[in-house]
Amino acid sequence: MTLPDDIPAINHRILELIDRHLRAPAGTHIPQSCADIYDAVVSQGQSSNEGGKRLRARLLLSIYDAITGSRSADRDAVMDVACAIEVFQTGALIHDDIIDNSDLRRGKPSAHLALTSALTRMATSEDHDIALPSAVEHITHIGAGLGIMLGDLLSTASIDIVNDITPHMEHADGILKAFLNMHREVEIGQVLDLAVEHVSLKDPQRLSQASLAVFRWKTASYTTVAPLTIGMLAAGADPHDEAAAIGSDLGTAFQLADDLLDIIGDPARIGKPTGGDIREGKRTVLLSDALSSSSPQDRNYLLNAYTAEQRDDDDVREVTRIFKDSGAIEASRKRISTLWSTVQDAINRTSQKLNFSDEAHHDVIECCSLFIPENLR
Amino acid sequence: MTLPDDIPAINHRILELIDRHLRAPAGTHIPQSCADIYDAVVSQGQSSNEGGKRLRARLLLSIYDAITGSRSADRDAVMDVACAIEVFQTGALIHDDIIDNSDLRRGKPSAHLALTSALTRMATSEDHDIALPSAVEHITHIGAGLGIMLGDLLSTASIDIVNDITPHMEHADGILKAFLNMHREVEIGQVLDLAVEHVSLKDPQRLSQASLAVFRWKTASYTTVAPLTIGMLAAGADPHDEAAAIGSDLGTAFQLADDLLDIIGDPARIGKPTGGDIREGKRTVLLSDALSSSSPQDRNYLLNAYTAEQRDDDDVREVTRIFKDSGAIEASRKRISTLWSTVQDAINRTSQKLNFSDEAHHDVIECCSLFIPENLR
Structure with missing residues (x-):
């Protein structure tokens, strides 16, 4: 370290x-x-x-x-x-x-x-x-x-x-503009997030695509893209392409990991009981994937559970089982680790282009890795 | 014109x-x-x-x-x-x-x-x-x-x-800073306005002072002080003292007039029935003045009406009568016309200092007068 x-x-x-x-x-x-x-x-x-x-x-x-x-x-x-x-x-x-x-x-x-x-x-x-x-x-x-x-x-x-x-x-040029852009992207993302919560569940693949697109607005924008963009601007470098190439995928992986930990995380480490998102009926990529690939019976269970006014402990257990059995959890793991490889490639390219020292390169990789738990990278 | x-x-x-x-x-x-x-x-x-x-x-x-x-x-x-x-x-x-x-x-x-x-x-x-x-x-x-x-x-x-x-x-120096300052002042003003609504009615003079102070934050800030400050900065003039001298009193008079018109205005012109503020139980300067100077019986009526969960048409009529009989409406009229004289004096000083033409001076007076209905100036 x-x-x-x-x-x-x-x-x-x-x-x-x-x-x-x-x-x-x-x-x-x-x-x-x-x-x-x-x-x-x-x-x-x-x-x-x-x-x-x-x-x-x-x-x-x-x-x-x-x-x-x-x-x-x-x-x-x-x-x-x-x-x-x-x-x-x-x-x-x-x-x-x-x-x-x-x-x-x-x-x-x-x-x-x-x-x-x-x-x-x-x-x-x-x-x-x-x-x-x-x-x-x-x-x-x-x-x-x-x-x-x-x-x-x-x-x-x-x-x-x-x-x-x-x-x-x-080097101050463009920093305030990038900062205001971040404000707007997050605000747009919050509207889209509210919208995704009320899209019907009829077309899970479309829902999954929509959720991933919303991650770019509501999470990647201020979590990774803006910090990278502004850090580059402040150092006098041109963030064009570079910041987004690293940040979009890193931010998406971060949000996917956050949603996944809500199901498979250690309650002591995440500071809350698991299954909170299920209880709230949150439209996650896990849900879309499970709807796409579960058995007809399990799919019906999900549709009923997620259109009900509320979900109890039994629902949380059963939905968790369906997330596992349908392969949704495995799909999310794969998505995250694929995104992490892409992020590393993007960092390598930026590192070469901007002549990072070995130590600097290592530090950036290490800092980015903080966004994704070790067992999911 | x-x-x-x-x-x-x-x-x-x-x-x-x-x-x-x-x-x-x-x-x-x-x-x-x-x-x-x-x-x-x-x-x-x-x-x-x-x-x-x-x-x-x-x-x-x-x-x-x-x-x-x-x-x-x-x-x-x-x-x-x-x-x-x-x-x-x-x-x-x-x-x-x-x-x-x-x-x-x-x-x-x-x-x-x-x-x-x-x-x-x-x-x-x-x-x-x-x-x-x-x-x-x-x-x-x-x-x-x-x-x-x-x-x-x-x-x-x-x-x-x-x-x-x-x-x-x-001339761009200081404009964004003044704009952000306006944002903050209004936001502070909104918090203070929520606070004033829940101050007890025991000490009406204190309430009146508090309400007038809140007007500076929540209304004068963006209604008059910021437009004048930013307009002066954009013209390359120093807004120090000048903008506040005109704007604070003009903004306060504007808010007092707004509250007064809610009671004595013409419903067709203000676009809503009169007495809306009374119905909502809004803590206005009119209320503080009426509490300070009404008969013990009327004062009790006001205290009961404004601590009740809601107020009906009879309350609106009776409170309006008390506002009149206590002299609160007349006091508000006087406050507004006194403030308007002070505003005119402040405009005259600025006009001299900044060498306005007669026409320019007249236009500024005319524009400021738009903030206060003619019969209240």
């Missing part, structure tokens, strides 16, 4: 940046009676930003380091851009959790639920001058409203971070 | 810009099965952007024209920035309507409701391959999810529009 351990520096810098961009600037006035709620939103912005693996920031720094050779004078500035991607992700996940009604994120209550709890605590404490409606669903709606605004604040902050730092970078 | 009639050009350009920034770029692939839903989101983005009075864009152009003397070569570029403020506003209002559960916007169904209807139409048509959950609240939740994403897309588009055009402007 020769990768620089940037995680503590990234974590530290993200908190500084959130503080700078979310707190009301000096000279502006937040009325006292509203300050408690605003403080709760900023605090939630901090805690929602904690605890990620920082894969995206590290990928950006890794390709930048590989191209510039060693730590250049620009690296602190580039670090801010890397942090901005993480801040953007946090904001996007907050909106995502509201849309998906998700209760948990990184093992903690999702932001809108945490904000609902904070509001409820304030309303029942005598230290605060806050009166809430009595109906629980109204309080939950206010929490969701604060969550929408926190997501918006983090999205704005992420762009502002990039806009503040690019004038101090040697 | 010597103000240039920019409204048709603004409307036309906004639709072009939305199309460019929301459609998937050439060479990217949106899977067919998701395309219908994505198209519905883009169409809603277009129609949500229709029908505004374009006050913000016109204020930006008005101060820019006043400083540059006549129509300069840069004006088309500045027009894009003016349109970007309108696009930002539309996105912010879409999130606002989700947060406030508002059914109507500019006399049409709000975006999240229109998207819910579009989904329902697609699910019941044979031309689309879409299956929706049967429960209405689930469909509404999906519509709200698409609304959140449309708001995000428009927010990103607004920034991208500015980032694309500033390299083509003679």
Whole structure:
């Protein structure tokens, strides 16, 4: 392991940046009676930003380091851009959790639920001058409203971070544009993801193609393509073709692995019980593959289970069995390992073209490998 | 009336810009099965952007024209920035309507409701391959999810529009920063607005002060201060102090007038029945003033009405009477006309400092006057 351990520096810098961009600037006035709620939103912005693996920031720094050779004078500035991607992700996940009604994120209550709890605590404490409606669903709606605004604040902050730092970078051309492009791609991807969830199950091959295409928008865009594109731009290299050649397949493999681990992962390692996606009725490539290649009886079971209002523990067990017996899990493993070979080839080509040292080449491969669990590569 | 009639050009350009920034770029692939839903989101983005009075864009152009003397070569570029403020506003209002559960916007169904209807139409048509959950609240939740994403897309588009055009402007320094600052101020303002709605009614003077402070964040920021700041920057002038001196008071007067018209306006002209704010239990400055200066009996009535779960037609009538009898309506009128004098003084100072021609000075006054109905100035 020769990768620089940037995680503590990234974590530290993200908190500084959130503080700078979310707190009301000096000279502006937040009325006292509203300050408690605003403080709760900023605090939630901090805690929602904690605890990620920082894969995206590290990928950006890794390709930048590989191209510039060693730590250049620009690296602190580039670090801010890397942090901005993480801040953007946090904001996007907050909106995502509201849309998906998700209760948990990184093992903690999702932001809108945490904000609902904070509001409820304030309303029942005598230290605060806050009166809430009595109906629980109204309080939950206010929490969701604060969550929408926190997501918006983090999205704005992420762009502002990039806009503040690019004038101090040697190679800044195109970076803000690439960053805004990433925002848009993820937003389009979220719409497509909502759409895929409501496409009928009649044509599983079409569903599988659609799901894979959506991965490019909603996951690869900001997970791998944008970090590689921006890291290359910051190092003065032309990302054209190169970033997409590595990033599209790596991001797709990352999402496929994520969906697969939900079925075959170790609950202790993934931080949640397996089968969550089945319980939620999520339209995965595993489902499409299973629908395409299972027995008529199993196929009927899947159709019934996934069009029902909800799925219980028995369904999770039976669907898991069908995913195995139909060969869907094996197909997903194969897809992931094929994609990983393609990614390695693409890295090799980029490495040659941009004259990476052996060590730099090795570091980029190692950083990319972090996106896919070892037993799936 | 010597103000240039920019409204048709603004409307036309906004639709072009939305199309460019929301459609998937050439060479990217949106899977067919998701395309219908994505198209519905883009169409809603277009129609949500229709029908505004374009006050913000016109204020930006008005101060820019006043400083540059006549129509300069840069004006088309500045027009894009003016349109970007309108696009930002539309996105912010879409999130606002989700947060406030508002059914109507500019006399049409709000975006999240229109998207819910579009989904329902697609699910019941044979031309689309879409299956929706049967429960209405689930469909509404999906519509709200698409609304959140449309708001995000428009927010990103607004920034991208500015980032694309500033390299083509003679004076671009600070414009993107001011634009991002506006985003953040409005987002902070929305949080504060949610907070004000849940401050207890025990201390009406404090509530009134808080409401007025929130107006600066949530309304004046993007309605007047940012258009003036950005218009001045685009014309190569220093907006420091000047933009805030005119904009803060003008934006506050605009919001006070908006709240007042909800009570005393002509339903035909404001496009909705009067008393909507009372029905919603909105914490206005009118309410704070009435709580401060009404008889104990009327005060009790207000406290009961505004802490109840809902308010009926009788409440609207009685609260309106109390607003009148307590002097709250008169106080609001006075506040507005005092603010309008201050605004005129501030315009006069800016006009002298920046050597406006008589005609330019007159045009800026006229443009600012559009923000406040004639009988309230």
